[in-house]
Amino acid sequence: MAIYGNGRIANELHHLFANKKPEQVTIYDLLEFDQMHYDGIAALDVAVEKCQIKEHQHIVDIGSGYGGPSRYLAWKYNVNVTAIELQEEHSNQANELTKYVQLGSKVRHLNADISALDTREYNEKFHVAISLLVFLHIPNRDQLLKNVSSILKLSIGKLFIEDWYCKYSFLPEEVKCLSEKMLCPYLPTKDEYIEQLISAGFGDIEFIDMTESWTTICSKRSEDFYLNREIEIQKHGQSVYEDLLSFYQGVDKLFKNGHLGGARIVATKLR
Ligand SMILES: C[S@@+](CC[C@H](N)C(=O)[O-])C[C@H]1O[C@@H](n2cnc3c(N)ncnc32)[C@H](O)[C@@H]1O
Structure with a gap:
């Protein structure tokens, strides 16, 4: 995933x-x-409140990236986190960062693809699964949601997702940008998303539209990154800076066009 591995x-x-x-x-x-x-x-404090996360619970962070959300939850809320990350380099770097702040006993980093995970080892282990801006990269939602469901506790297991969805039909150039630049080959509509969750055994679904707020955040992120270009280029070099700027500007444009939607979704594993 070149967009993150730079x-x-x-x-x-x-x-x-x-x-x-x-x-x-x-x-x-x-x-x-x-x-x-x-x-x-x-956003993590909202996840804690919505999922009623309590001390010592077992949380799985799906697509954990550099491990930031996992570390924050372990540090602030004293929970145990399994951080599942597809890219080996990210998972190793995340583990290194976790050790710097002495959270190794609370956060376990696992380099794995959630869709291909052997779930038997984690059968109904977790109270809560969080997944922030990850599902948009995974087109096979049946397999994904089947695996996520199987590792959550029955009746009480909560799923907290932040994700993109298709709010209005995309233009051909948006489809191209999403699949080639954002590595996002498929996005469901809101109704399709809810239907997929229900089919996978989830219920009590709350779908919160975040589009307006994320449009503002992404616009500011892109502008700030451009305004701070001297510092950022010094830190990352010209080529990485330009890749990141192009990515941030691409996301900004997609949200501003009004067809891309953002959602925060909370659901319970009912069966
Ligand atoms: C936008 S980043 C978000 C990282 C993290 N959730 C955060 O908010 O800081 C998306 C991450 O999902 C990971 N990812 C994508 N597909 C995955 C999969 N099938 N299994 C596990 N991780 C995946 C990517 O490697 C990337 O690190």
């Missing part, structure tokens, strides 16, 4: 270690760059 974390750590020793690194230092979804830790 050495960003190594550059951020290099920048951080210019001013700090590794043993001085705090969770706040990492929060500056380790969240890849919108609205950072505010």
